[in-house]
Amino acid sequence: MxxxxxxxxxxxxxxxxxxxxxxxxxxxxxxxxxxxxxxxxxxxxxxxxxxxxxxxxxxxxxxxxxxxxxxxxxxxxxxxxxxxxxxxxxxxxxxxxxxxxxxxxxxxxxxxxxATGIVDTLPDLPGATDMIQAGVLRLCPICDGYEAIDKRVAVIGPAEHAMKKALFMRTFTQDLTLLITDPSEPSPDKLTKLKRAGIEIGVCRPNAVCATGREAV
Ligand SMILES: Cc1cc2nc3c(=O)[nH]c(=O)nc-3n(C[C@H](O)[C@H](O)[C@H](O)COP(=O)(O)OP(=O)(O)OC[C@H]3O[C@@H](n4cnc5c(N)ncnc54)[C@H](O)[C@@H]3O)c2cc1C
Missing domain, CATH: 3.50.50.60 (FAD/NAD(P)-binding domain)
Structure with missing residues (x-):
């Protein structure tokens, strides 16, 4: 108390x-x-x-x-x-x-x-907090997109939200994969948008991504 x-x-x-x-x-x-x-x-x-x-x-x-x-x-x-x-x-x-x-x-x-802010919902990845500290896992494309220029980047999250972030990340890199964590799929017109932007799409299974030093696989 x-x-x-x-x-x-x-x-x-x-x-x-x-x-x-x-x-x-x-x-x-x-x-x-x-x-x-x-x-x-x-x-x-x-x-x-x-x-x-x-x-x-x-x-x-x-x-x-x-x-x-x-x-x-x-x-x-x-x-x-x-x-x-x-x-x-x-x-x-x-x-x-x-x-x-x-x-x-x-x-x-x-x-x-x-001024209580918000609380992050972290993806279901082993060592997610360690990856954040190491700068391997980033939570905000606005804050960190610049640091990802021309890097190979995976955007992880529920289809609807992550798709917008993936499209935004095209400002910084062409090497983008969208890893969807929920069962929903982007609608056909959104799929077309993603494909047109050259973004690969995959399913992110729990625990599928982990850190290797300063990178994630
Ligand atoms: C990994 C990471 C990287 C980021 N990088 C950047 C960056 O590079 N640039 C940038 O601009 N932003 C960045 N951000 C975002 C930035 O941290 C937030 O925008 C900022 O902290 C928001 O400030 P805030 O005061 O609104 O909320 P918070 O910083 O979350 O503060 C809210 C506070 O309210 C307290 N609180 C909540 N409920 C109660 C209660 N009932 N009683 C008392 N206290 C309570 C919480 O404990 C907390 O201390 C990053 C965020 C994360 C997680």
């Missing part, structure tokens, strides 16, 4: 931010600089922790790791007065004056900002 006994801090805030990933921490910095009293409650599971090295983050031409970026964002937010509690928020109630969060030692806030 959340320990709200933050006696060093006031327990009444202008804004309670739930989620201390890049979004929540950036909001905390802005609000702090607007001289608002802010508390961030974060369950410590930011997706950014998984980023081995991001190269599309403005201001970091040589890239920055996700954990480093989070440290910097945390430092910036707390420098401007935000309080940070590492815990999971389980209840928030509306009151006349605003919001009441937590049970045993509640926190009051005039406003609440939800």
């Amino acid at each position: 959340v320990n709200w006994d933050t006696s060093r801090h006031e327990r009444s805030f202008d804004c309670l931010i739930v989620g201390g990933g890049p979004a929540g921490l950036a909001a905390a910095t802005y609000l702090g600089r607007f001289r608002r009293r802010v508390i961030v409650v974060d369950a410590d599971e930011s997706r950014a922790k998984w980023i081995p090295l991001t190269r599309n983050c403005p201001g970091f031409p040589d890239g920055i790791t996700g954990p480093d970026l989070l440290d910097r964002l945390e430092l910036q937010a707390t420098r401007y007065g935000a309080s940070l509690v590492h815990d999971r928020m389980v209840s928030i109630r509306r009151t006349k004056a605003g919001f009441l969060a937590g049970d045993s030692s509640p926190i009051r806030a005039r406003s609440v900002l939800i």
